[in-house]
Amino acid sequence: MTELHSAAWPPTPIRTRRLVLRGSEARDRAAFIELFASPEVGAHIGGPQPRDALERSVPEVPGRRRGFFVVELDGAMIGSVTLDRRPGELPDHLRPDAGQTELGYLFLPEAWGFGYASEACAAALAWFAATLPGEPVVLCTRIANSPSMRLAQKLGFTEVARFEEYGAEQWLGVRSPVTPPG
Numbered sequence: 001m002t003e004l005h006s007a008a009w010p011p012t013p014i015r016t017r018r019l020v021l022r023g024s025e026a027r028d029r030a031a032f033i034e035l036f037a038s039p040e041v042g043a044h045i046g047g048p049q050p051r052d053a054l055e056r057s058v059p060e061v062p063g064r065r066r067g068f069f070v071v072e073l074d075g076a077m078i079g080s081v082t083l084d085r086r087p088g089e090l091p092d093h094l095r096p097d098a099g100q101t102e103l104g105y106l107f108l109p110e111a112w113g114f115g116y117a118s119e120a121c122a123a124a125l126a127w128f129a130a131t132l133p134g135e136p137v138v139l140c141t142r143i144a145n146s147p148s149m150r151l152a153q154k155l156g157f158t159e160v161a162r163f164e165e166y167g168a169e170q171w172l173g174v175r176s177p178v179t180p181p182g
Contacts, residue, residue, distance in 0.1 A: 007131045009066045016123045019116060020072040021081060024063040028070050031077035031108065032062040040109040044145055046166055071107070071120045078116060079107030081124040086138060100138045100174075101128065103155075112147070121155055125175065136176045143169040 010023025024032075033054045035041055042048030063070065067083040086102040103125065105117050125137060139157050141148040149171065157173030164170070 014123045014127055016119050019120055021069040021123055024061055024070045026061050028077045029062055033058055035106055069124055078111040081105045081120050083128055103137050103139045117151055136174050138174050140170055140172045143171050
C-alpha cells in the first residue's frame with residue numbers, strides 16, 4: 001500500500017473552474033481562526049473553539065501538513081479539504097490493519113450553498129486517485145447533516161456503516177477507486 005506521506009507536498013496548486021486548492025500560507029491564519037471559532041461550523045464538529053484560545057494556539061502558518069488543502073476563492077481562503085489517515089481506534093474500519101484515508105472538509109458559513117465543497121472535494125479526490133491509484137477513501141458525517149450526506153452521495157460514497165459517536169448517529173461511507181476496464 002502506498003502512503004500519502006510519500007507524495008510530494010505541497011502539490012502544485014490544483015485549479016478548478018472557480019477555486020484553487022493549495023498548501024496553507026501565513027495569510028490564511030485569520031480565516032482559519034474564523035473557521036474553527038464559527039458557531040455554525042462548530043455545530044458539525046463538536047462545538048466552536050474559543051476565539052481567544054485559537055488566537056494563542058494557531059501557528060503562524062496553520063494547517064501545514066500533508067493532506068491539508070486550503071480552498072481559495074478569488075485569492076481568499078474559504079475553507080479546507082483534508083485527506084488524512086483515519087485513526088485505527090475509531091469504529092467501523094474497513095481495513096483495521098491498515099487504516100484508510102478519510103476525506104474531511106470545512107467551509108466558512110458564507111461559502112455554504114454554492115457548490116464549493118463539491119468542487120473542492122472532487123478535485124482533491126481526483127488528485128488523490130492520481131497520486132495513490134487503487135486506494136479507497138472513506139468519509140464520516142453525522143446523519144443529521146443533510147448537506148454533507150448529499151455531498152457524500154454526489155461524490156460517489158456508499159454506506160458502509162452507521163454508529164453512535166459524539167452523541168449522534170454517524171454515517172461512514174467509502175468511495176472505491178475506479179478500476180479501468182482491462
